[in-house]
């Protein structure tokens with residue numbers, strides 16, 4: 513009997529080491545990364561995406577004050593998207609007067625990959641740009657741009673949210689439902705009740721197939737857009753995102769048509785920065801109390 517109890521006790525102690533979890537550890541304050549000068553026409557506070565294929569760089573350009581929403585740190589948004597090709601040629605896509613790119617970082621992704629492994633593979637050259645495009649009457653949508661014979665073209669987009677001054681924050685690309693087709697994840701209206709939404713890439717549309725309330729990947733006025741990340745899984749990818757109150761991190765997985773919480777970890781204070789890559793399925797971030805932590809996701 514005693515050996516049976518001992519075995520059960522050992523099993524219970526060992527149990528937390530298996531299954532999905534988020535491991536949190538405090539880390540020293542990292543060195544600040546150097547700031548880089550803005551490129552030709554680049555909007556303030558924005559970041560340049562670097563690609564390894566025909567598209568060498570992508571950035572948001574043509575600063576404009578024509579859509580004064582101010583959720584991304586100032587009243588300046590981008591009226592155009594600029595691509596710098598590997599031969600040095602510059603292509604600029606101008607939006608109509610009623611639109612802006614309400615974003616700080618065009619995301620270069622490979623949406624034609626066949627599953628989780630290929631997205632990360634060296635030979636998978638990212639050739640699509642994922643960016644937030646806002647309409648003066650309809651608010652934000654997530655748009656995908658790419659190269660065409662004539663220059664830059666819009667390839668696919670979600671519907672606009674439907675109201676001016678309603679914004680969404682992209683999380684990234686991955687195969688979240690395991691059908692070997694790459695999808696896009698975003699958080700719609702992160703400041704007023706965030707909804708995580710998953711979309712299939714079905715040009716000319718992005719087709720919504722699952723959503724879940726209760727997450728938020730942005731604070732109003734912040735230039736940090738990367739509080740949510742894609743977690744690489746064996747058969748499908750998962751999502752790491754803060755709770756609506758920013759005081760917990762959630763590991764979320766699409767299972768049989770629903771987004772399910774696989775793990776959750778409480779933070780000692782609210783999250784105050786991007787999740788910065790720090791290894792495989794591992795990110796470092798700052799809390800609003802000034803301390804730094806690393807979170808490791810085990811799907």
Ligand SMILES: [Ca+2]
Pocket residue numbers: 686687688689690691692693694695
């Ligand atoms: Ca998929």
